[in-house]
Amino acid sequence: FVVTLAAAICGLALGIFAGSTHGLRSAVLNHILDTLLSIPSLLLAIIVVAFAGPHLTHAMFAVWLAILPRMVRSVYSLVHDELEKEYVVAARLDGATTFNILWFAVLPNIAAGLVTEITRALSMAILDIAALGFLDLGAQLPSPGGGALLGDALELIYVAPWTVMLPGAAIMVSVLLVNLLGDGIRRAINAGVQ
Numbered sequence: 033f034v035v036t037l038a039a040a041i042c043g044l045a046l047g048i049f050a051g052s053t054h055g056l057r058s059a060v061l062n063h064i065l066d067t068l069l070s071i072p073s074l075l076l077a078i079i080v081v082a083f084a085g086p087h088l089t090h091a092m093f094a095v096w097l098a099i100l101p102r103m104v105r106s107v108y109s110l111v112h113d114e115l116e117k118e119y120v121v122a123a124r125l126d127g128a129t130t131f132n133i134l135w136f137a138v139l140p141n142i143a144a145g146l147v148t149e150i151t152r153a154l155s156m157a158i159l160d161i162a163a164l165g166f167l168d169l170g171a172q173l174p175s176p177g178g179g180a181l182l183g184d185a186l187e188l189i190y191v192a193p194w195t196v197m198l199p200g201a202a203i204m205v206s207v208l209l210v211n212l213l214g215d216g217i218r219r220a221i222n223a224g225v226q
Contacts, residue, residue: 036154039099047107073098081169091170106149110142151214
């Protein structure tokens with residue numbers, strides 16, 4: 033949750049900055065994002081943890097770094113599309129400041145998209161941290177990480193299969209609940225807007 037919250041805050045700030053600017057700054061940020069997005073998130077996390085060492089904090093930082101470009105790109109797309117709409121152009125012609133346009137017009141209209149992106153990022157963070165724990169690059173035993181529990185119980189799969197099924201089911205249910213929660217919040221926001 034902490035990883036996703038940090039990625040959402042940084043991604044929102046960078047995405048709004050990139051979406052509201054044009055020219056060289058926006059182009060440079062887009063090229064950096066394209067470069068980072070070309071690397072699969074789990075591979076990027078494994079590379080970061082390989083250099084930093086296996087620890088839960090290093091895994092969390094690696095997953096944050098892997099999630100951040102996707103968050104920035106999504107917010108950038110949402111903001112850029114919203115700034116092209118007629119009501120924003122009319123507000124600019126009326127003399128509204130960029131801050132007022134972003135705060136009072138753009139952010140409320142991209143809230144549903146933000147919730148969708150944040151819940152997708154949270155699901156991705158849960159799976160990536162579990163995968164790093166499974167590979168012994170994340171939470172180390174006796175920490176109760178789902179991936180570490182799966183990796184440790186793998187040798188017992190034929191003797192006691194529930195030792196693998198329970199952590200796997202917990203990870204699956206966590207991701208499912210996050211997605212259902214995100215869908216419910218998005219529907220509530222869309223119903224409130226209409």
